[in-house]
Amino acid sequence: MEEVKEGTIVGNVAKDLGLDKGTLKERKYRIVTEIKDTLFHVNPDDGNLYVSRKIDREEVCDGSNACVLNLKTVLENPLEIHYISVEILDVNDNYPNFQGEEKTIDISESVTSGKSFQLQPAKDPDSGVFSVQQYKLNANDHFRLEVKDKGKEEASDKGLPPLTTEKNVIIKILDVNDNAPEIEVTSFSSSIPEDSRPGTTVALISVNDRDSRLNGKVTCSIEGDVPFTLSPSLQDKMFSLVTKSALDRETQSQYVLSIVAKDQGQPSLTSEKNIFIVISDVNDNSPEFVLKPYSFYITEGNEAGAQLFSVQAVDQDEGENAHVSYHIYRDGNEENKVTSFLNLNSENGQITALKSFDFETLKSFQFQVVASDSGTPSLSSNVTVHVFILDQNDNAPVILYPVSSNGSAEGVEELPRNVNAGHLVTKVRAYDADIGYNGWLLFSLQEVTDHSLFGLDRYTGQIRTLRSFTETDEAEHKLVILVKDNGNVSLSATATVLVKVVEPREAFAASDVKSSAKDAEDTNVTFYLMITLASVSALFIISIIVLIAMQCSKSSTDYTSKYLQDTNYDGTLCHSIQYRSGDKRYMLVGPRMSVGSTIVPGARPTHWCCQTGGGLLRR
Incomplete structure (x- = not known):
């Protein structure tokens, strides 16, 4: 047995040798050994073999399966040598022992199922059933224990009670870059106003990579040239999506941002997430007129209420910010009351006439139209509109000479009978209030007593003699002159000249008086015509x-x-x-x-x- 205490009787030597107790003492029975610290001694008085000190089987036998000690004993007179064999029986007094307190094993997470890893067995100084009999592994979902020559992670013997020893096996799963980053938008404004300042936060983005170390270290960026950027947050793997430059909805009203996350593993893995952002409108654009300035031409005689023309302004904003209304600018000038003869539709910019225009009264005018949007605050712009009245042939020629005392276009001319061919009889004068072709007058003879006597210049209205008078020519001649303009629909007037042929003496006296009057009349007519012309x-x-x-x-x-x-x-x-x-x-x-x-x-x-x-x- 093991761990025998001091003084324990192992057996009786006298009995085993067949000697009485006195003989042992007389013949000096003793154990012969070279070791000073003997394990056993014999009491010569009673022949019992006693244990001299505590015996540890593992110490004495060094872990041998059978532990037998051979003791050499001597009897004198006569000398006899006897050998005593003492077997040290094992008891379960030692725990199984693992080398080291724990074991660390590095395993790649990509290892295939069935891969084995060697563990060092436990040692137990005891023998037989008191040695290591089994190993046990705590329950888990990832590993199992295969025993070869008595091997399990938890070692135990079959002693009563059995002794067990535990050893921690630390499994370190080495990371493989097998997880792409995961992008999550935690806060998001899908619509931002176009007047947002640079640095305005649009969204908060969380990026997570389940790998570790470099495999889980992530960088985040935005693809393309866009007015947005990602700014790292104070929290790990959090980013803020912010504006980096000014926005303009009229240039681009929406963006599809491609957020790319990339880890630093080898090889690196990436993931992508699209974010759709709408740029909302603010009233930052004034209405712009299509033409600047406008010039319109209106033929006189238009009907009241007729649509004349329209102005149009375009606002690049949207919604109410782009809703344009029109009005005529009033500068406080009471003499220029454009609104008294024009009406402007505030919704579509159409301008209609409130009355008919007369070129002879009004030839041109201008005014300003203001276009305002419905934004807050409202923005506006103005444009100058030039309107020109075009003449139409609505005035008939007016006979200035001859004019009789009762206002009719009739005159009497006395002509000496002895005048030569080419003599100026008189000149018909007329006026037309129209202009251009509408005011271009032509003269023609409608009636004449003798076509061989008088001729009319179609451009000047001058009446001249074509030949000298003869005795057979009548003394009175009637000339009807038609004066017409050159309008598309020609208008005309007529003048009547009575030419009286007198004898030279009568004509001379009358001619002097008439000539003076005629010269004065011509002067006055010319003077008044020039005033009218000016x-x-x-x-x-x-x-x-x-x-x-x-x-x-x-x-x-x-x-x-x-x-x-x-x-x-x-x-x-x-x-x-x-x-x-x-x-x-x-x-x-x-x-x-x-x-x-x-x-x-x-x-x-x-x-x-x-x-x-x-x-x-x-x-």
Whole structure:
């Protein structure tokens, strides 16, 4: 047995040797050994074999399975040597022992099932059933224990009670970069106003990678050139999606942001998530007019209530911010009451006439239209609208001479019978309030007593003799002169001249008186005609100057083709007017007036010419 205490009787030597107790003492029975610290001794008085000190089997036998000690004993007189075998029996007094307190095993997480890992067995100094008999592994879902030659992680023997020893086996799962980053939007504003300042937070983004170390270290970025960026948050793996530059909905109203997360494993893994962002509108755009300025042409005589033209402004904003309304700007000038003859539709910018226009009263005007949106605060812009009234042939020629005392266009001329061919009998003078072709007058003889005696200049209205009078010619002749304009629908007036042929003496006296009166009349008529010409032309010259400045520079034919019905019109609105007064022709060409000396004398504006650059187009 093991761990025998001191003084324990192992057995009786005298009995085993067949000697009585006295003999042992007489013959000096003793155990012979070279070891000073003997394990046993014999009591010669009673022949018992006693244990001298505590015996540890594992110490004495060094772990041998059978532990037998052979003791050499001696008897003297006569000398006898006897051997005593003492077997040390094992008891379960030792725990199984693992090498080291714990075991660490590194295992890649990608290891396949069935992979084995070697564990060092436990050692027990005891023997037989008291040695290691079994190993046990605590219950788990990932590992099992295969025993070869008595091996399990928890070692135990079959002693009573059995002794057990535990050893911790630490399994370290080495990470493999087998997990891509996971992107999660934790807070998100899908719509942001376009006036958001740089640095405005749009969304909070969480990025998680279940791997560890470099395999789980993640960087996050946005693909493409967009006005957004990712800013790392104070929390680990949290990012803020913020604006990095100014936004403009009118340039781009929405963005699809591609958020890319990438770990630092080898090889690295990436994941991507799209975020859809709408840029909401703010009222940051004023309405813009399609044309600036506007120029419109209206033929006089339009119907009241007729739509004349329209202005249009476009606002690049949306919703109420882009809803445009129109109104005419009022500058407080009571004399320029445009709204008294124009109506502006506030919703669509259409302008209608409240009355009919008369070119002879109003030739041009301008006003401003203001376009305002419905945003808060409202934004607006204005545009100048130029309106030109185009003449139509609505005035018939007016006979200035001859005019009788009762107001009719009749006159009497006395002519000496001895005048030569080519003598100026008289000149019919007429005036037309229209301009251009509508005011260009032509003269023709409608009735004449003798076609061989009188001739009429179709341009000047001068009546001259074609031959000398004879004795057989009648003493009184009636001439009916038709004066008509050159409008598309021609208007006309007639004048009647009675020519009385008198004898030379009578004619001489009458001629002196009449000549003086006629000269004074011609002077007065010419004077009044020039006054009329100056007053009528003043407004016209102003409108022509504006017209030349705007229309000649643009070389536009859109409006002229619409409002001018003359097929020979060359696409410009550069006008010239010829006025005949006395013996000189006055010509207005564009904004300047020149005097021509090659035209036969006259007393009435008779021609309207058009030519680019202010030159004269002769007919």
